[in-house]
Amino acid sequence: MGVVALIDVEDELCAAIEAAAPELRYLRWTSASLEGAWERQAEGVGRVVIGAHSSERMRLAEEVARRCPLATIVLLAPGADASEGVRALRAIGAPPAAASTLTDRERARLAEEALRTSEQRSRLLIEAVTDYAIFTLDPGGVVTSWNPGAQRLKGYRAADIIGQHFSRFYPEEEARSGKCERELEIAEQEGRFQEEGWRLRADGSRFFANVTITPIRDSGGKLLGFAKVSRDLTEPLEAEAQRSRLVAENAALTERARTQEFQERFLAILGHDLRNPLAAIDMGASLLRRTADARTTKILDRIGASAQRMSRMIEQILDLTRSRLGGGLEIVRAPTDLAGALREVVEELRAAHPSRRIELHSPATLPGELDRDRLLQVFSNIIGNAISYGSRTGAVVVRAWREGGHALVEVHNDGPSIPAELQLKLFDPFRRGNRDSRNAQTAGLGLGLFISHQIVTGHGGSIRVESSPEHGTSFRVALPLGADPEGTV
Amino acid sequence: MVHTVLIVEDEPDLREIMRDVLESEGYRVVTAADGREALASLEDVDSLCLVLLDLLMPVMDGWDFHAAFKQLPQAAGVPVVVHSSAPERAPEGVARVLQKPLKLDRMLAVVKEFCDRTDSASD
Numbered sequence: 039m040g041v042v043a044l045i046d047v048e049d050e051l052c053a054a055i056e057a058a059a060p061e062l063r064y065l066r067w068t069s070a071s072l073e074g075a076w077e078r079q080a081e082g083v084g085r086v087v088i089g090a091h092s093s094e095r096m097r098l099a100e101e102v103a104r105r106c107p108l109a110t111i112v113l114l115a116p117g118a119d120a121s122e123g124v125r126a127l128r129a130i131g132a133p134p135a136a137a138s139t140l141t142d143r144e145r146a147r148l149a150e151e152a153l154r155t156s157e158q159r160s161r162l163l164i165e166a167v168t169d170y171a172i173f174t175l176d177p178g179g180v181v182t183s184w185n186p187g188a189q190r191l192k193g194y195r196a197a198d199i200i201g202q203h204f205s206r207f208y209p210e211e212e213a214r215s216g217k218c219e220r221e222l223e224i225a226e227q228e229g230r231f232q233e234e235g236w237r238l239r240a241d242g243s244r245f246f247a248n249v250t251i252t253p254i255r256d257s258g259g260k261l262l263g264f265a266k267v268s269r270d271l272t273e274p275l276e277a278e279a280q281r282s283r284l285v286a287e288n289a290a291l292t293e294r295a296r297t298q299e300f301q302e303r304f305l306a307i308l309g310h311d312l313r314n315p316l317a318a319i320d321m322g323a324s325l326l327r328r329t330a331d332a333r334t335t336k337i338l339d340r341i342g343a344s345a346q347r348m349s350r351m352i353e354q355i356l357d358l359t360r361s362r363l364g365g366g367l368e369i370v371r372a373p374t375d376l377a378g379a380l381r382e383v384v385e386e387l388r389a390a391h392p393s394r395r396i397e398l399h400s401p402a403t404l405p406g407e408l409d410r411d412r413l414l415q416v417f418s419n420i421i422g423n424a425i426s427y428g429s430r431t432g433a434v435v436v437r438a439w440r441e442g443g444h445a446l447v448e449v450h451n452d453g454p455s456i457p458a459e460l461q462l463k464l465f466d467p468f469r470r471g472n473r474d475s476r477n478a479q480t481a482g483l484g485l486g487l488f489i490s491h492q493i494v495t496g497h498g499g500s501i502r503v504e505s506s507p508e509h510g511t512s513f514r515v516a517l518p519l520g521a522d523p524e525g526t527v
Numbered sequence: 528m529v530h531t532v533l534i535v536e537d538e539p540d541l542r543e544i545m546r547d548v549l550e551s552e553g554y555r556v557v558t559a560a561d562g563r564e565a566l567a568s569l570e571d572v573d574s575l576c577l578v579l580l581d582l583l584m585p586v587m588d589g590w591d592f593h594a595a596f597k598q599l600p601q602a603a604g605v606p607v608v609v610h611s612s613a614p615e616r617a618p619e620g621v622a623r624v625l626q627k628p629l630k631l632d633r634m635l636a637v638v639k640e641f642c643d644r645t646d647s648a649s650d
Contacts, residue, residue, distance in 0.1 A: 306583070309612045309613065310583045310612045310613075310627075313612050313627050313628050314538035314540075314541050314612075314627065314628075315538065315540060315541070316628050317538075317541050317627055317628035317629045318538065318540035318541040318544050320628055320630065320631070321541070321544045321545065321548060321629060321630070321631045321634075322540075322544045324548075324630070324631035324632070325544065325547060325548050325551065325631060328551075345628075349628050370615075
């Protein structure tokens with residue numbers, strides 16, 4: 039392989055080359071005689087130097103390369119002198135090296151091609167991925183590449199985000215706390231950082247992301263930057279939330295059915311089961327009273343009064359329950375004389391409070407379509423309150439009149455006024471006047487005015503109160519009398 | 528002639544006090560804890576002047592009892608007075624409806640009204 043073929047090289051140049059590397063053996067050929075020369079002397083030719091470059095000599099070089107694939111071929115530049123020829127010869131080195139040089143080049147070219155193909159494939163893959171944001175950061179956290187998935191997920195275009203620090207994907211408080219730097223540090227030290235957390239889109243909206251950060255190093259281990267892959271978990275999260283909502287709705291329906299059943303049972307207990315023993319107590323006391331002495335009568339009176347108060351409270355709880363749980367109090371309208379109903383209430387209260395003065399100023403009749411029993415309850419409550427809370431020496435004055443299609447009833451008492459803050463809550467359940475004014479008559483649940491309010495509004499009417507130390511307390515009830523107030527009453 | 532009142536009431540204390548009250552007034556009283564017991568007891572009752580009927584009862588309620596009672600020959604001319612916490616739901620055709628809790632005077636007045644009237648009518 040230590041043979042050098044010099045083809046179409048001028049004699050002077052040949053001599054110079056031969057003198058420069060005398061350890062090699064030289065063959066002087068011309069392209070014209072090449073065919074015969076090659077057949078005789080080709081064996082051992084390791085290097086071929088071809089004279090001044092031309093298109094013909096290019097073809098010659100191809101021919102030589104075909105005949106002797108292991109030879110190193112050098113084409114001299116036009117006008118090359120001896121020194122250039124020697125340099126070219128030295129550059130291609132010793133014959134085995136020369137042979138391998140060609141192979142190395144080939145290998146390098148193939149490797150480069152393979153790398154290019156692989157890079158292209160990776161780039162296409164990364165660009166095709168739209169479900170994942172894939173981008174790179176420099177060692178300091180500045181974005182250096184951006185795939186379409188990142189654009190879709192985070193809302194930034196590559197041109198807008200490359201060159202920006204990745205902390206802008208984090209909620210402000212997290213970015214300020216140094217979270218981004220910590221993540222890069224962990225990725226660098228541990229080879230990977232992974233978490234699930236809230237991130238920001240370009241428009242400021244949040245999404246729940248699964249994030250992986252991996253360091254990128256060169257062959258020497260030097261940190262070049264980071265690859266960051268993010269996936270939006272908001273949709274799975276929303277699906278989970280939707281599932282939870284359905285489960286909750288289902289539970290609510292079951293609960294509603296259970297509540298409905300409970301309400302019906304509760305109303306039945308109140309309305310029936312609790313009242314029966316009371317009736318037994320009351321009736322038992324009444325029976326004993328017939329033959330009792332004075333002391334026993336007094337005790338029996340207390341038993342009877344307690345039973346009655348308990349019975350009233352049960353009625354009120356029943357009304358509250360119907361009102362709050364059962365869709366409101368039922369108002370059954372029928373032709374009614376409101377004036378007659380007021381007279382009945384006033385007479386009953388006069389009998390119960392013989393020491394008190396109760397005035398009634400009313401037209402002879404006030405006919406309307408009303409629920410008589412329910413209105414007896416309302417006025418018994420309001421006038422009863424006026425007796426209980428009003429001045430003991432002053433009169434309770436009840437006035438009723440007609441105004442257009444409405445009946446108005448005003449109940450007035452003198453005495454301590456209702457504090458302003460209590461006036462606002464007067465018709466709420468479980469409210470009542472101050473404790474000092476409580477006695478056997480007023481002791482109750484504080485539901486009377488709430489129920490009265492429900493009954494009046496159930497009629498389409500209104501109830502309001504005015505109270506001041508100077509003018510005393512007035513409740514005014516307005517009731518629509520119905521379509522035919524002159525009707526059949 | 529002593530007339531009989533049939534009390535149909537599931538609350539035992541109330542039922543027994545009602546019996547005491549009416550017996551102390553000189554009436555004969557038969558009691559039943561529900562509609563079925565009441566129908567069974569009718570076989571042994573003479574000169575029934577009134578049925579005091581509760582509505583909400585186990586086994587056989589007041590409505591079913593009333594429907595069955597009306598079909599019986601013994602029921603002819605015997606008024607049924609309902610005493611109930613749901614008076615608005617009383618069956619049609621009853622003589623009177625009393626709201627619970629039942630008051631002694633009210634109950635006695637009603638019993639007198641129907642039983643003594645029967646008495647005077649038969650005199």
